[in-house]
Amino acid sequence: MKALRNVLTKLLNALAGISFIAMVILTCWQVFARYILKSPSTWSEELVSYLFAWASLLGASLITGERGHMNIPIIVERLNAGAQKALGIFGEIVAFAFSAIILVYGGIQISQLAMGQMTSSLGVAVGVFYVVMPLCGILNMIYTILNIADICNGVTQEKKEEA
Incomplete structure (x- = not known):
């Protein structure tokens, strides 16, 4: 599981990093094209916005893997170990359900719906850019299962960070 x-x-990390580097390069190209060449690059602006969405969703999957999603520890920390474990598992189940319903099911639906629509500057089907939703949903689901296994085995965030 750890492997x-x-x-x-x-x-x-590699995909999010590549996406970020591509965004920086494309944004520099936009500035160069607009102010030096006096010919704005519309395709790069559109691609940067899609890459930003991809990087955001990939980053959200990374956070899910680290069990770094939003929580209110002040309440949970006052409970006994068994209740903390149960709430941790419940939180992962909620994240799993969200990923399955919204990201995977909804992402597949919107990707299929948008396949007939083309982007204005790139000339690519919009649905291609929406494929990241079900992809990240599946990754989130895998991570939540791994997180539940860690919680059941008593692996806390502190122990994971030490390893």
Whole structure:
């Protein structure tokens, strides 16, 4: 399980990093084209906005893998260990359900719906850019299952950070 988590995390870090580097390069190109060449680049602006969405969703999957999603620890920390474990598992189940329903099911639906619509500057089907939703939903679901296994085995965030 740890090996799977490490592979997924390395892959997501690489994809998010590549996306960020591409955004920086494309944004620099936009500025150069607009102010030096006096010919704005519309395709790069559109691509940057899609890459930003991809990087955001990939980053959200990374956070899910680290169990870093939003929580209110002040309440949970006052409970006994069994209740903390139960709430941790419940939180992961909610994240799993959200990923399955909204990201995977909804992402597939919107991707299919948008395949007939083309982007204005790139000339690519919009649905291609929406494919990241079900992809990240599946990654989130894998991570939540791994997180539940960690919680059941008593692996806390503090123990994960030490390892």
